Amino acid sequence: MTHTGPFKGVLGSDPFPAQAGRYRFIWSELCPWSHRVAIVRQLLGLDTVISEGKLNPVITEKGWQFSLDEGDQDPILGTTYMMDSYLKTDPDYAGRATIPVIIDLTTEKIVNNESHDLMRQLEMNFTEFTKPDAPELYPEFLRAEIDEINAIILEEVIGAIYQMGATKSQDDYAKQYAILFARLDQLDAHFADHDFLVGEQLTEADIRLYVSLVRFDVAYYSMYHADRNHLYDFPNLWPYAKSLYKIPAFRETTNFEAIKKGFWLNNHAENPRQIVPLGPDTSIWEA
Ligand SMILES: N[C@@H](CCC(=O)N[C@@H](CS)C(=O)NCC(=O)O)C(=O)O
Incomplete structure (x- = not known):
């Protein structure tokens, strides 16, 4: 887990310490890469510590959209498209706004956008918040x-x-x-x-x-x-x-x-x- 770059932060290590209520998981139920992080989050009981925003599974011409929510906006971030958070993190970002991501609510910037990293970071760096009977997923x-x-x-x-x-x-x-x-x-x-x-x-x-x-x-x-x-x-x-x-x-x-x-x-x-x-x-x- 030694990635660098604007979307390759490590949850649970400086400057993204493990903290309850600080992060938001953005995903869609359609997406298998998102789904694996969603399962880890809930299985470990981290759904009470990390909130979630769900995108519409049908993608628009402008990419993933929060059209399941009232006013077509994520209620916490106030954003309409996934791309809004990518551009907030990196104003020059010209790639695709993929899911899943985890966002730091203190800056509203993306910490990491790679499901493999997110699974591991939740499994290994959030142990102080996992529920008592949570399985050890990567022993x-x-x-x-x-x-x-x-x-x-x-x-x-x-x-x-x-x-x-x-x-x-x-x-x-x-x-x-x-x-x-x-x-x-x-x-x-x-x-x-x-x-x-x-x-x-x-x-x-x-x-x-x-x-x-x-x-x-x-x-x-x-x-x-x-x-x-x-x-x-x-x-x-x-x-x-x-x-x-x-x-x-x-x-x-x-x-x-x-x-x-x-x-x-x-x-x-x-x-x-x-x-x-x-x-x-x-x-x-x-x-
Ligand atoms: N490497 C990424 C891949 C994620 C990915 O491909 N997500 C798809 C949805 S399942 C996506 O957001 N595609 C949107 C696009 O390519 O514009 C991960 O595993 O997190």
Whole structure:
């Protein structure tokens, strides 16, 4: 965690000390990168310490907008677009205003805009504020294994899915499809006799996998043609995903309607008619 640059501050270290009420987490339920930070925040009980602002999952021509709030403004920051905070942090900023971010309310500037950093900083630097029964999501004795599986998930699950969505080459699509389903089959076999990805406990690796699994049937299966089978067809991966969904921090941050709207309405090339599918039936997650 030795990043530099205007958006690479470290929460919980000078000049951004861990403090209750000082920071605001900005995200959208559509976004898997946001979702993983949202789960960490709630799982650790930091939702009482760090407030949240939610953006509309449907992006506008001016980027992410606070149109779920009255007056189309974040009630604390008074801003309309995510870009407003990027420009407040760096007036010359010319890149994309991505989410998630955490904002320092004393300056209304962004501390950090990288979900990997935000997860780790909350896990490791806010321990004085975490609830007493909070899980240790990146325990020292499992770190090597967690790092290894995180890299695999990034490349062979999320990475393969996004490449399948982006490529214009049939061969490349087929290659990524093979990588993705080989990995999902391997994970399915793993969960035949394990409850978690690493060790005997919930870790951040499970959170990173969950945010892809929960989007699989409602978005990736049809939009990115990740369609060899549904998530619910896997004998072990499906019960594993549902067991995570039973945990309030996972379930309460999962909004299938927002995910569907975001994926289907933000991808004009894939969905030129702008219809949001009514299926699949997501009530099966509750069973
Ligand atoms: N590296 C970033 C990536 C975040 C990201 O790609 N966010 C997407 C939404 S899921 C975004 O804000 N895209 C807006 C844009 O590209 O304009 C992270 O993991 O935090």
